[in-house]
Amino acid sequence: MENRSYEPEKTAKDVSLQELRDRLAEFARVRGWEQYHSPRNLLLALVGEVGELSEIFQWKGEVERGLPNWSAAEREHLEEEVSDVLLYLVRLADVCGLDLGHAAVSKLVKNANKYPVAALTRALP
Ligand SMILES: [Mg+2]
Numbered sequence: 001m002e003n004r005s006y007e008p009e010k011t012a013k014d015v016s017l018q019e020l021r022d023r024l025a026e027f028a029r030v031r032g033w034e035q036y037h038s039p040r041n042l043l044l045a046l047v048g049e050v051g052e053l054s055e056i057f058q059w060k061g062e063v064e065r066g067l068p069n070w071s072a073a074e075r076e077h078l079e080e081e082v083s084d085v086l087l088y089l090v091r092l093a094d095v096c097g098l099d100l101g102h103a104a105v106s107k108l109v110k111n112a113n114k115y116p117v118a119a120l121t122r123a124l125p
Pocket residue numbers: 049052080081084
């Protein structure tokens with residue numbers, strides 16, 4: 001078996017959805033967790049993580065973009081919960097047999113067609 005490190009990269013890296021998908025699949029496989037990773041279970045786990053993410057913002061009121069007044073610990077916590085949401089979403093798409101990257105790009109195109117820029121600028125006062 002490959003001895004793969006799960007330490008984060010030391011430098012910024014453009015991580016692909018495919019890499020995350022493959023690493024998550026391996027993470028589950030070596031732990032014998034595939035039996036628990038049904039679409040329903042993963043969806044419920046995803047919703048739970050969205051709840052944890054929401055708790056970070058709960059009671060803070062509106063916060064500034066870039067979070068200039070947040071502590072390093074608060075930012076780290078946010079990074080962890082955002083990552084939990086992403087990872088469960090990637091895993092859910094994988095066990096459903098979806099190509100998440102292709103689906104997301106297709107949805108962006110649909111949204112662009114649904115909300116054309118010209119129509120939006122006409123609607124502005
Ligand atoms: Mg979490």
